[in-house]
Amino acid sequence: MTSQQHSSQASPKAPPPCVEKQIDIGQREPLAARFYGRRQGAHGSPLVLHFHGGAFVGGSLEGGSSIAGLLAASGAVVMSLDYPLAPAHPFPQAVEAGYGALVWAWKARHKLAGHDAPMFVAGEEAGGNIAAAVALLARDRHGPALAGQILLSPMLDPCLGTASLRDVHAGPVGCIWADGWHSYLPRLEDASHPYATPGSVFRLSGLPPTLLITAEDDPLRDETQAYAERLRAAGLFAHEAVLPGPTGWPCSYLEAGHDQAGWPAVVRKQFGDFFASMSAAQNVQSSLLSGP
Template identity: 35%
Template sequence: MARTHPPLDPELAAVLTVVYEHLSPTITPEDIEELRTNPMFAVPDELLTRNGTVQLQNLFVPGPESAPEVSLLVLRPVGLAAGAPILYYMHGGGMIIGNNRTVAGGVLDWAVDIGAIVVSVEYRLAPEHPDPAPIEDCYAGLLGTHGLATEIGGDPNRIVVTGASAGGGFAAGLALLARDRGGPELLGQLLMCPMLDDRFLTPSSQELDGEGLWDTTSNMTGWNALLGERRGGSDVSIYTAPARATDLSGLPSSFIDVGSVETFRDEDIDYAARLLQAGVQTELHVWPGGFHGFDGIAPQAALSQTASATRSAWVRRLLAAG
Protein backbone atom coordinates (compact mmCIF):
# COMPACT_ATOMS: atom_id res chain seq x y z
CA MET A 1 0.00 0.00 0.00
CA ALA A 2 1.44 3.38 -1.01
CA ARG A 3 2.25 5.85 1.74
CA THR A 4 -0.06 8.85 1.65
CA HIS A 5 -0.17 12.19 3.39
CA PRO A 6 -2.08 15.46 2.96
CA PRO A 7 -0.78 17.84 0.28
CA LEU A 8 1.67 20.60 1.10
CA ASP A 9 0.46 24.17 1.28
CA PRO A 10 1.26 25.56 -2.22
CA GLU A 11 3.24 28.53 -0.89
CA LEU A 12 5.27 26.28 1.40
CA ALA A 13 5.80 23.69 -1.33
CA ALA A 14 7.52 26.34 -3.46
CA VAL A 15 9.76 27.29 -0.52
CA LEU A 16 10.61 23.66 0.14
CA THR A 17 11.87 23.25 -3.42
CA VAL A 18 14.43 25.98 -2.77
CA VAL A 19 15.33 24.58 0.66
CA TYR A 20 16.19 21.22 -0.91
CA GLU A 21 19.07 22.95 -2.67
CA HIS A 22 20.71 23.45 0.74
CA LEU A 23 19.17 20.89 3.07
CA SER A 24 18.09 17.29 2.54
CA PRO A 25 14.84 15.89 3.94
CA THR A 26 16.80 12.78 4.94
CA ILE A 27 19.53 12.88 7.58
CA THR A 28 21.79 9.93 8.30
CA PRO A 29 24.45 9.59 11.01
CA GLU A 30 27.10 10.48 8.45
CA ASP A 31 25.45 13.89 7.90
CA ILE A 32 25.59 15.09 11.51
CA GLU A 33 29.04 16.67 11.49
CA GLU A 34 28.41 18.61 8.28
CA LEU A 35 24.99 19.78 9.45
CA ARG A 36 26.47 21.25 12.60
CA THR A 37 28.52 23.64 10.45
CA ASN A 38 25.64 24.58 8.13
CA PRO A 39 25.34 28.40 8.09
CA MET A 40 21.55 28.02 8.26
CA PHE A 41 21.97 27.29 11.98
CA ALA A 42 24.33 30.20 12.73
CA VAL A 43 22.57 33.13 14.40
CA PRO A 44 24.69 36.27 14.92
CA ASP A 45 24.19 38.70 17.80
CA GLU A 46 22.76 41.33 15.45
CA LEU A 47 19.71 39.20 14.68
CA LEU A 48 19.01 38.63 18.37
CA THR A 49 19.61 42.14 19.67
CA ARG A 50 17.25 43.65 17.07
CA ASN A 51 19.21 46.87 16.49
CA GLY A 52 19.70 47.43 20.20
CA THR A 53 16.09 46.84 21.24
CA VAL A 54 16.94 43.55 22.97
CA GLN A 55 19.63 43.00 25.59
CA LEU A 56 21.69 39.82 25.25
CA GLN A 57 23.36 38.15 28.21
CA ASN A 58 25.16 34.82 28.62
CA LEU A 59 24.88 33.23 32.05
CA PHE A 60 26.08 29.98 33.56
CA VAL A 61 24.23 27.97 36.21
CA PRO A 62 25.11 24.73 38.02
CA GLY A 63 24.66 21.69 35.81
CA PRO A 64 23.52 18.14 36.60
CA GLU A 65 25.88 15.58 38.12
CA SER A 66 27.39 14.80 34.72
CA ALA A 67 28.24 18.43 33.82
CA PRO A 68 29.64 21.26 35.97
CA GLU A 69 27.52 24.01 34.41
CA VAL A 70 24.85 24.84 31.87
CA SER A 71 24.89 27.91 29.63
CA LEU A 72 21.83 30.14 29.34
CA LEU A 73 21.23 32.79 26.68
CA VAL A 74 19.06 35.57 28.14
CA LEU A 75 17.22 37.86 25.72
CA ARG A 76 15.45 40.76 27.41
CA PRO A 77 13.58 43.43 25.45
CA VAL A 78 14.79 46.88 26.46
CA GLY A 79 12.45 48.79 28.75
CA LEU A 80 10.69 45.82 30.36
CA ALA A 81 9.45 46.45 33.88
CA ALA A 82 10.64 44.13 36.63
CA GLY A 83 8.67 40.94 37.09
CA ALA A 84 8.29 40.08 33.42
CA PRO A 85 7.18 36.58 32.41
CA ILE A 86 9.88 34.17 31.22
CA LEU A 87 9.79 31.95 28.14
CA TYR A 88 12.25 29.13 28.91
CA TYR A 89 13.23 27.83 25.49
CA MET A 90 14.74 24.58 24.21
CA HIS A 91 15.99 24.61 20.62
CA GLY A 92 15.26 22.05 17.93
CA GLY A 93 17.69 19.99 15.90
CA GLY A 94 16.65 16.39 16.36
CA MET A 95 18.79 16.08 19.51
CA ILE A 96 21.89 16.05 17.30
CA ILE A 97 22.38 19.62 16.00
CA GLY A 98 21.74 23.22 17.01
CA ASN A 99 22.53 25.48 19.95
CA ASN A 100 20.75 27.91 22.23
CA ARG A 101 20.59 30.50 19.44
CA THR A 102 18.90 28.17 16.93
CA VAL A 103 15.55 29.67 15.90
CA ALA A 104 15.39 31.59 19.18
CA GLY A 105 14.41 34.57 17.04
CA GLY A 106 10.92 33.18 16.49
CA VAL A 107 10.26 32.98 20.22
CA LEU A 108 11.84 36.40 20.62
CA ASP A 109 9.17 37.84 18.31
CA TRP A 110 6.47 36.85 20.80
CA ALA A 111 8.59 38.02 23.73
CA VAL A 112 8.90 41.50 22.25
CA ASP A 113 5.18 41.47 21.41
CA ILE A 114 3.97 40.47 24.87
CA GLY A 115 6.73 41.85 27.08
CA ALA A 116 8.56 38.69 28.16
CA ILE A 117 12.12 37.49 28.66
CA VAL A 118 13.51 34.57 26.65
CA VAL A 119 15.95 32.23 28.37
CA SER A 120 17.38 29.69 25.91
CA VAL A 121 19.28 26.72 27.33
CA GLU A 122 22.38 25.12 25.80
CA TYR A 123 21.97 21.36 26.26
CA ARG A 124 24.49 18.72 25.25
CA LEU A 125 23.90 16.90 21.97
CA ALA A 126 23.77 13.22 21.03
CA PRO A 127 25.45 10.97 20.07
CA GLU A 128 28.43 12.35 22.04
CA HIS A 129 26.14 12.94 25.01
CA PRO A 130 23.37 10.31 25.02
CA ASP A 131 20.29 10.20 27.22
CA PRO A 132 19.79 11.43 29.91
CA ALA A 133 22.38 14.22 29.45
CA PRO A 134 20.23 16.58 27.32
CA ILE A 135 17.06 16.46 29.44
CA GLU A 136 19.08 16.76 32.66
CA ASP A 137 20.81 19.85 31.23
CA CYS A 138 17.39 21.33 30.44
CA TYR A 139 16.18 20.65 33.98
CA ALA A 140 19.31 22.14 35.53
CA GLY A 141 18.82 25.19 33.32
CA LEU A 142 15.22 25.50 34.49
CA LEU A 143 16.30 25.40 38.14
CA GLY A 144 18.92 28.02 37.39
CA THR A 145 16.44 30.21 35.54
CA HIS A 146 13.97 29.99 38.41
CA GLY A 147 16.70 30.91 40.87
CA LEU A 148 17.92 33.87 38.77
CA ALA A 149 14.48 35.05 37.69
CA THR A 150 14.40 38.15 39.88
CA GLU A 151 18.00 39.04 39.03
CA ILE A 152 17.27 39.09 35.28
CA GLY A 153 14.06 41.05 35.79
CA GLY A 154 11.67 38.13 35.54
CA ASP A 155 8.94 36.55 37.64
CA PRO A 156 9.81 33.06 38.99
CA ASN A 157 6.11 32.29 39.21
CA ARG A 158 5.43 32.98 35.53
CA ILE A 159 7.69 30.63 33.62
CA VAL A 160 6.42 29.03 30.40
CA VAL A 161 8.52 26.19 28.98
CA THR A 162 8.61 26.13 25.21
CA GLY A 163 10.51 24.38 22.46
CA ALA A 164 10.37 23.21 18.87
CA SER A 165 10.90 19.69 17.52
CA ALA A 166 13.45 18.00 19.80
CA GLY A 167 13.19 21.07 22.02
CA GLY A 168 9.43 20.65 22.14
CA GLY A 169 9.94 17.08 23.30
CA PHE A 170 12.36 18.26 25.98
CA ALA A 171 9.89 20.95 27.05
CA ALA A 172 7.21 18.27 27.48
CA GLY A 173 9.65 16.07 29.39
CA LEU A 174 10.64 19.03 31.52
CA ALA A 175 7.03 19.66 32.54
CA LEU A 176 6.82 16.02 33.65
CA LEU A 177 10.14 16.27 35.49
CA ALA A 178 9.17 19.47 37.30
CA ARG A 179 5.91 17.83 38.37
CA ASP A 180 7.51 14.61 39.58
CA ARG A 181 10.58 16.14 41.26
CA GLY A 182 8.68 18.94 42.93
CA GLY A 183 10.54 21.49 40.81
CA PRO A 184 9.44 24.99 39.83
CA GLU A 185 5.71 25.32 39.22
CA LEU A 186 5.24 26.14 35.57
CA LEU A 187 2.62 28.48 34.20
CA GLY A 188 2.38 26.65 30.88
CA GLN A 189 4.03 24.54 28.21
CA LEU A 190 4.11 25.57 24.55
CA LEU A 191 5.14 22.63 22.38
CA MET A 192 5.83 23.31 18.71
CA CYS A 193 5.87 20.15 16.56
CA PRO A 194 7.33 18.26 19.55
CA MET A 195 9.44 15.10 19.10
CA LEU A 196 7.73 12.84 21.64
CA ASP A 197 7.99 9.15 20.73
CA ASP A 198 10.92 6.87 19.92
CA ARG A 199 8.73 3.88 19.04
CA PHE A 200 7.49 4.79 15.50
CA LEU A 201 3.99 3.49 16.23
CA THR A 202 1.89 5.97 14.28
CA PRO A 203 1.13 6.22 10.55
CA SER A 204 2.75 9.66 10.27
CA SER A 205 5.97 8.38 11.84
CA GLN A 206 6.35 6.12 8.80
CA GLU A 207 4.67 7.95 5.92
CA LEU A 208 7.36 10.47 4.96
CA ASP A 209 10.26 8.99 3.03
CA GLY A 210 12.49 11.57 1.37
CA GLU A 211 9.76 14.21 1.64
CA GLY A 212 9.10 17.29 3.74
CA LEU A 213 11.78 17.93 6.32
CA TRP A 214 12.85 15.41 8.97
CA ASP A 215 11.51 12.24 7.41
CA THR A 216 11.36 8.75 8.91
CA THR A 217 15.06 8.07 8.34
CA SER A 218 16.01 11.38 9.96
CA ASN A 219 13.83 10.56 12.94
CA MET A 220 15.53 7.19 13.30
CA THR A 221 18.92 8.93 13.13
CA GLY A 222 18.00 11.32 15.95
CA TRP A 223 16.47 8.78 18.30
CA ASN A 224 19.22 6.22 17.70
CA ALA A 225 21.84 8.85 18.46
CA LEU A 226 20.14 9.67 21.76
CA LEU A 227 19.11 6.19 22.91
CA GLY A 228 21.25 3.69 21.00
CA GLU A 229 20.05 0.11 21.38
CA ARG A 230 17.42 1.19 23.93
CA ARG A 231 15.35 2.95 21.26
CA GLY A 232 11.90 1.40 21.02
CA GLY A 233 12.51 -0.88 24.00
CA SER A 234 11.11 -0.86 27.51
CA ASP A 235 14.02 0.99 29.14
CA VAL A 236 13.26 4.53 27.98
CA SER A 237 12.25 7.30 30.36
CA ILE A 238 9.01 9.24 29.99
CA TYR A 239 11.06 12.42 30.45
CA THR A 240 13.02 11.65 27.30
CA ALA A 241 10.08 10.27 25.30
CA PRO A 242 7.00 11.92 26.87
CA ALA A 243 4.57 10.00 24.64
CA ARG A 244 5.34 7.02 26.87
CA ALA A 245 3.89 8.75 29.94
CA THR A 246 0.61 7.23 31.10
CA ASP A 247 -0.20 9.85 33.74
CA LEU A 248 -0.48 13.35 32.32
CA SER A 249 -2.41 14.82 35.21
CA GLY A 250 -1.12 17.80 37.11
CA LEU A 251 0.63 19.36 34.11
CA PRO A 252 0.36 23.08 33.29
CA SER A 253 -1.87 24.62 30.64
CA SER A 254 -0.64 23.39 27.27
CA PHE A 255 -0.42 24.45 23.66
CA ILE A 256 0.59 21.97 20.94
CA ASP A 257 0.82 22.57 17.23
CA VAL A 258 2.13 20.55 14.32
CA GLY A 259 1.99 20.53 10.52
CA SER A 260 -0.23 18.06 8.69
CA VAL A 261 2.73 16.90 6.57
CA GLU A 262 5.26 15.87 9.17
CA THR A 263 6.55 12.85 11.00
CA PHE A 264 5.36 13.99 14.46
CA ARG A 265 1.77 14.77 13.47
CA ASP A 266 -0.02 11.77 14.96
CA GLU A 267 2.00 11.48 18.19
CA ASP A 268 1.40 15.18 18.85
CA ILE A 269 -2.34 14.92 18.25
CA ASP A 270 -2.47 11.91 20.55
CA TYR A 271 -0.50 13.68 23.28
CA ALA A 272 -2.84 16.68 23.15
CA ALA A 273 -5.88 14.40 23.35
CA ARG A 274 -4.48 12.59 26.37
CA LEU A 275 -3.65 15.88 28.10
CA LEU A 276 -7.29 16.89 27.69
CA GLN A 277 -8.45 13.53 28.99
CA ALA A 278 -6.23 14.06 32.04
CA GLY A 279 -7.97 17.35 32.77
CA VAL A 280 -5.22 19.62 31.46
CA GLN A 281 -6.38 22.75 29.64
CA THR A 282 -4.94 22.19 26.15
CA GLU A 283 -5.07 23.92 22.79
CA LEU A 284 -4.17 21.95 19.65
CA HIS A 285 -3.55 23.15 16.11
CA VAL A 286 -2.75 21.03 13.04
CA TRP A 287 -1.55 23.42 10.36
CA PRO A 288 -2.88 22.28 6.95
CA GLY A 289 -0.09 21.65 4.49
CA GLY A 290 2.65 22.56 6.94
CA PHE A 291 5.94 20.65 6.80
CA HIS A 292 8.24 20.24 9.79
CA GLY A 293 9.57 23.61 10.94
CA PHE A 294 7.80 25.49 8.14
CA ASP A 295 7.43 28.68 10.18
CA GLY A 296 11.17 28.89 10.82
CA ILE A 297 12.08 28.12 7.22
CA ALA A 298 9.45 30.40 5.67
CA PRO A 299 8.45 32.95 8.34
CA GLN A 300 6.78 35.27 5.84
CA ALA A 301 4.44 32.61 4.43
CA ALA A 302 0.77 33.13 5.22
CA LEU A 303 0.48 29.90 7.19
CA SER A 304 3.63 30.75 9.18
CA GLN A 305 2.25 34.17 10.05
CA THR A 306 -0.99 32.58 11.26
CA ALA A 307 0.87 30.00 13.34
CA SER A 308 3.10 32.59 14.99
CA ALA A 309 0.19 34.92 15.76
CA THR A 310 -1.80 32.02 17.21
CA ARG A 311 1.03 31.03 19.57
CA SER A 312 1.56 34.60 20.66
CA ALA A 313 -2.16 35.00 21.33
CA TRP A 314 -2.18 31.84 23.46
CA VAL A 315 0.74 33.09 25.57
CA ARG A 316 -0.99 36.45 25.98
CA ARG A 317 -4.19 34.79 27.22
CA LEU A 318 -2.20 32.49 29.51
CA LEU A 319 -0.39 35.43 31.11
CA ALA A 320 -3.61 37.41 31.48
CA ALA A 321 -5.25 34.50 33.27
CA GLY A 322 -2.18 33.76 35.43
Protein backbone atom coordinates in the same frame (compact mmCIF):
# COMPACT_ATOMS: atom_id res chain seq x y z
CA MET B 1 30.09 34.83 33.23
CA THR B 2 30.72 36.11 29.74
CA SER B 3 28.21 37.68 27.40
CA GLN B 4 28.01 38.53 23.75
CA GLN B 5 25.54 40.79 21.99
CA HIS B 6 23.89 39.41 18.85
CA SER B 7 21.88 41.56 16.47
CA SER B 8 21.51 42.27 12.79
CA GLN B 9 19.58 44.87 10.89
CA ALA B 10 20.85 44.03 7.41
CA SER B 11 18.37 41.28 6.59
CA PRO B 12 14.70 40.81 7.54
CA LYS B 13 15.44 37.12 8.06
CA ALA B 14 18.36 37.77 10.42
CA PRO B 15 18.06 36.40 13.96
CA PRO B 16 16.38 38.78 16.43
CA PRO B 17 18.59 40.71 18.88
CA CYS B 18 19.72 38.72 21.88
CA VAL B 19 22.43 38.43 24.49
CA GLU B 20 24.43 35.22 24.83
CA LYS B 21 25.79 34.20 28.23
CA GLN B 22 27.36 31.22 29.94
CA ILE B 23 25.26 29.98 32.85
CA ASP B 24 26.37 27.70 35.67
CA ILE B 25 23.72 25.11 36.50
CA GLY B 26 25.98 22.94 38.63
CA GLN B 27 27.25 20.63 35.89
CA ARG B 28 30.86 20.05 34.85
CA GLU B 29 30.88 23.01 32.53
CA PRO B 30 28.67 26.08 32.12
CA LEU B 31 26.16 26.03 29.28
CA ALA B 32 25.54 28.74 26.73
CA ALA B 33 22.14 30.41 26.65
CA ARG B 34 20.67 33.23 24.60
CA PHE B 35 18.33 35.74 26.18
CA TYR B 36 15.67 37.50 24.10
CA GLY B 37 13.15 40.18 25.01
CA ARG B 38 12.75 42.56 27.90
CA ARG B 39 10.60 42.78 30.99
CA GLN B 40 7.35 44.61 30.31
CA GLY B 41 4.94 46.06 32.85
CA ALA B 42 4.98 46.33 36.61
CA HIS B 43 4.20 42.65 37.19
CA GLY B 44 6.76 41.32 34.77
CA SER B 45 6.63 39.30 31.58
CA PRO B 46 6.24 35.59 30.88
CA LEU B 47 9.62 33.88 31.30
CA VAL B 48 10.18 31.04 28.82
CA LEU B 49 12.91 28.40 28.91
CA HIS B 50 13.29 27.34 25.28
CA PHE B 51 14.87 24.22 23.75
CA HIS B 52 15.84 24.16 20.07
CA GLY B 53 15.24 21.24 17.71
CA GLY B 54 17.73 19.03 15.91
CA ALA B 55 16.75 15.37 16.46
CA PHE B 56 18.70 15.26 19.75
CA VAL B 57 22.01 15.20 17.85
CA GLY B 58 22.12 18.60 16.16
CA GLY B 59 20.60 22.03 16.09
CA SER B 60 21.94 25.12 17.77
CA LEU B 61 21.01 28.38 19.42
CA GLU B 62 21.18 29.95 15.97
CA GLY B 63 18.79 27.39 14.50
CA GLY B 64 16.40 27.92 17.40
CA SER B 65 16.35 31.68 16.94
CA SER B 66 13.19 31.68 14.79
CA ILE B 67 10.96 30.24 17.50
CA ALA B 68 12.79 32.02 20.33
CA GLY B 69 12.34 35.31 18.50
CA LEU B 70 8.62 34.71 18.00
CA LEU B 71 8.21 33.96 21.70
CA ALA B 72 9.96 37.22 22.53
CA ALA B 73 7.87 39.12 19.98
CA SER B 74 4.80 37.80 21.81
CA GLY B 75 5.85 39.62 24.96
CA ALA B 76 7.99 37.00 26.71
CA VAL B 77 11.51 37.04 28.05
CA VAL B 78 13.15 33.98 26.54
CA MET B 79 16.13 31.95 27.70
CA SER B 80 17.16 29.57 24.90
CA LEU B 81 19.47 26.82 26.16
CA ASP B 82 22.37 25.18 24.33
CA TYR B 83 21.76 21.78 25.93
CA PRO B 84 24.16 18.79 25.58
CA LEU B 85 23.62 16.70 22.44
CA ALA B 86 23.71 12.97 21.74
CA PRO B 87 25.51 10.71 21.00
CA ALA B 88 28.20 12.18 23.26
CA HIS B 89 25.50 13.04 25.80
CA PRO B 90 22.66 10.48 25.62
CA PHE B 91 19.49 10.45 27.72
CA PRO B 92 19.03 11.69 30.41
CA GLN B 93 21.76 14.33 30.16
CA ALA B 94 19.81 16.86 28.07
CA VAL B 95 16.75 16.52 30.32
CA GLU B 96 18.80 16.94 33.49
CA ALA B 97 20.54 19.97 31.99
CA GLY B 98 17.15 21.35 31.05
CA TYR B 99 15.81 20.92 34.56
CA GLY B 100 18.94 22.52 36.00
CA ALA B 101 18.42 25.48 33.68
CA LEU B 102 14.78 25.71 34.77
CA VAL B 103 15.81 25.94 38.42
CA TRP B 104 18.45 28.55 37.50
CA ALA B 105 15.90 30.63 35.57
CA TRP B 106 13.34 30.32 38.35
CA LYS B 107 15.79 31.66 40.91
CA ALA B 108 16.76 34.51 38.56
CA ARG B 109 13.22 35.32 37.38
CA HIS B 110 12.96 38.57 39.36
CA LYS B 111 16.01 39.95 37.56
CA LEU B 112 15.14 38.43 34.18
CA ALA B 113 11.42 39.09 33.88
CA GLY B 114 9.95 40.37 37.15
CA HIS B 115 9.11 38.90 40.55
CA ASP B 116 5.65 37.70 39.52
CA ALA B 117 6.80 36.42 36.13
CA PRO B 118 4.99 33.20 35.16
CA MET B 119 7.41 30.44 34.09
CA PHE B 120 6.97 28.41 30.89
CA VAL B 121 8.94 25.77 29.02
CA ALA B 122 8.88 25.58 25.23
CA GLY B 123 10.53 23.62 22.46
CA GLU B 124 10.27 22.46 18.89
CA GLU B 125 10.90 18.95 17.53
CA ALA B 126 13.48 17.26 19.84
CA GLY B 127 13.35 20.41 21.96
CA GLY B 128 9.63 19.80 22.41
CA ASN B 129 10.42 16.37 23.83
CA ILE B 130 12.90 17.89 26.28
CA ALA B 131 10.48 20.65 27.29
CA ALA B 132 7.76 18.06 27.99
CA ALA B 133 10.21 15.95 30.00
CA VAL B 134 11.36 18.96 32.02
CA ALA B 135 7.71 19.71 32.84
CA LEU B 136 7.35 16.15 34.15
CA LEU B 137 10.52 16.52 36.20
CA ALA B 138 9.33 19.82 37.68
CA ARG B 139 6.13 18.10 38.76
CA ASP B 140 7.81 14.99 40.17
CA ARG B 141 10.58 16.85 42.00
CA HIS B 142 8.23 19.55 43.32
CA GLY B 143 10.33 22.06 41.44
CA PRO B 144 9.47 25.42 39.89
CA ALA B 145 5.74 25.94 39.36
CA LEU B 146 5.15 26.10 35.62
CA ALA B 147 2.39 28.28 34.21
CA GLY B 148 2.41 26.33 30.95
CA GLN B 149 4.31 24.37 28.34
CA ILE B 150 4.51 25.16 24.62
CA LEU B 151 5.29 22.25 22.31
CA LEU B 152 5.77 22.68 18.57
CA SER B 153 5.62 19.35 16.71
CA PRO B 154 7.47 17.56 19.52
CA MET B 155 9.40 14.33 18.85
CA LEU B 156 7.54 11.90 21.07
CA ASP B 157 7.33 8.56 19.22
CA PRO B 158 10.62 6.63 18.87
CA CYS B 159 8.83 4.01 16.76
CA LEU B 160 8.37 6.53 13.90
CA GLY B 161 5.24 4.66 12.90
CA THR B 162 2.62 7.39 12.53
CA ALA B 163 0.55 7.96 9.41
CA SER B 164 1.70 11.57 9.09
CA LEU B 165 5.28 10.38 8.75
CA ARG B 166 4.29 7.87 6.08
CA ASP B 167 2.04 10.34 4.24
CA VAL B 168 4.75 12.91 3.65
CA HIS B 169 7.40 10.36 2.72
CA ALA B 170 9.80 11.81 5.27
CA GLY B 171 12.81 10.40 3.42
CA PRO B 172 16.16 11.72 4.64
CA VAL B 173 14.50 13.70 7.44
CA GLY B 174 12.91 10.50 8.72
CA CYS B 175 16.34 8.85 8.66
CA ILE B 176 17.71 11.75 10.69
CA TRP B 177 14.98 11.21 13.28
CA ALA B 178 15.65 7.47 13.40
CA ASP B 179 19.36 8.11 13.86
CA GLY B 180 18.56 10.76 16.45
CA TRP B 181 16.44 8.43 18.54
CA HIS B 182 19.08 5.71 18.31
CA SER B 183 21.79 8.11 19.47
CA TYR B 184 19.65 9.61 22.23
CA LEU B 185 18.44 6.24 23.56
CA PRO B 186 21.32 3.79 23.06
CA ARG B 187 19.90 1.53 25.78
CA LEU B 188 16.70 -0.23 24.76
CA GLU B 189 15.21 0.02 28.24
CA ASP B 190 15.33 3.82 28.10
CA ALA B 191 12.77 3.87 25.28
CA SER B 192 10.03 3.26 27.85
CA HIS B 193 11.28 5.81 30.38
CA PRO B 194 8.69 8.58 30.87
CA TYR B 195 11.29 11.34 30.70
CA ALA B 196 12.66 9.94 27.42
CA THR B 197 9.30 9.48 25.71
CA PRO B 198 6.78 11.81 27.39
CA GLY B 199 4.14 10.86 24.83
CA SER B 200 3.85 7.41 26.40
CA VAL B 201 3.37 8.65 29.97
CA PHE B 202 0.21 7.44 31.71
CA ARG B 203 0.35 9.65 34.82
CA LEU B 204 -0.23 13.12 33.42
CA SER B 205 -2.04 14.77 36.33
CA GLY B 206 -0.28 17.78 37.75
CA LEU B 207 1.11 19.00 34.44
CA PRO B 208 0.55 22.66 33.51
CA PRO B 209 -1.70 23.91 30.69
CA THR B 210 -0.26 23.08 27.29
CA LEU B 211 -0.19 24.75 23.88
CA LEU B 212 0.59 22.30 21.08
CA ILE B 213 1.24 23.52 17.54
CA THR B 214 1.64 21.41 14.42
CA ALA B 215 0.82 21.76 10.73
CA GLU B 216 -1.09 19.90 8.05
CA ASP B 217 2.17 19.02 6.29
CA ASP B 218 4.16 18.37 9.47
CA PRO B 219 5.52 14.79 9.66
CA LEU B 220 5.24 15.00 13.46
CA ARG B 221 1.58 16.03 13.33
CA ASP B 222 0.11 12.74 14.52
CA GLU B 223 2.30 12.37 17.60
CA THR B 224 1.61 16.01 18.50
CA GLN B 225 -2.14 15.46 18.25
CA ALA B 226 -1.95 12.16 20.12
CA TYR B 227 -0.26 13.88 23.06
CA ALA B 228 -2.91 16.61 23.03
CA GLU B 229 -5.61 13.94 23.20
CA ARG B 230 -3.89 12.18 26.11
CA LEU B 231 -3.60 15.43 28.04
CA ARG B 232 -7.28 16.25 27.51
CA ALA B 233 -8.29 12.70 28.46
CA ALA B 234 -6.45 13.24 31.74
CA GLY B 235 -8.60 16.32 32.39
CA LEU B 236 -5.86 18.82 31.59
CA PHE B 237 -5.99 21.98 29.49
CA ALA B 238 -4.44 21.37 26.07
CA HIS B 239 -4.98 23.81 23.22
CA GLU B 240 -4.08 22.32 19.85
CA ALA B 241 -3.42 24.41 16.74
CA VAL B 242 -2.94 22.86 13.29
CA LEU B 243 -1.50 25.31 10.77
CA PRO B 244 -2.68 25.05 7.17
CA GLY B 245 -0.05 23.85 4.74
CA PRO B 246 2.30 24.30 3.18
CA THR B 247 4.55 25.35 6.04
CA GLY B 248 7.71 23.44 5.28
CA TRP B 249 7.83 22.21 8.87
CA PRO B 250 10.14 21.13 10.40
CA CYS B 251 12.85 22.52 8.10
CA SER B 252 11.38 26.01 8.03
CA TYR B 253 11.67 26.45 11.80
CA LEU B 254 14.87 24.45 12.30
CA GLU B 255 16.98 26.40 9.83
CA ALA B 256 17.50 30.11 10.41
CA GLY B 257 16.72 32.08 7.26
CA HIS B 258 14.64 29.29 5.67
CA ASP B 259 11.57 30.30 3.65
CA GLN B 260 8.84 30.45 6.29
CA ALA B 261 5.76 30.66 4.04
CA GLY B 262 3.84 33.09 6.24
CA TRP B 263 3.36 30.85 9.28
CA PRO B 264 5.37 32.96 11.81
CA ALA B 265 2.58 35.53 12.22
CA VAL B 266 0.09 32.76 13.04
CA VAL B 267 2.44 31.12 15.53
CA ARG B 268 3.22 34.45 17.16
CA LYS B 269 -0.51 35.06 17.68
CA GLN B 270 -0.90 31.58 19.20
CA PHE B 271 1.90 32.37 21.64
CA GLY B 272 0.41 35.74 22.55
CA ASP B 273 -3.08 34.34 23.05
CA PHE B 274 -1.73 31.53 25.24
CA PHE B 275 0.25 33.93 27.44
CA ALA B 276 -2.80 36.18 27.75
CA SER B 277 -5.13 33.33 28.69
CA MET B 278 -2.69 31.96 31.27
CA SER B 279 -2.27 35.45 32.75
CA ALA B 280 -6.04 35.89 32.98
CA ALA B 281 -6.41 32.51 34.68
CA GLN B 282 -3.67 33.44 37.15
CA ASN B 283 -5.40 36.73 37.95
CA VAL B 284 -8.70 34.96 38.59
CA GLN B 285 -7.01 32.46 40.88
CA SER B 286 -5.25 35.24 42.78
CA SER B 287 -8.56 37.07 43.25
CA LEU B 288 -10.24 33.95 44.60
CA LEU B 289 -7.39 33.32 47.03
CA SER B 290 -7.35 36.91 48.28
CA GLY B 291 -11.09 36.88 48.92
CA PRO B 292 -13.53 39.83 48.90
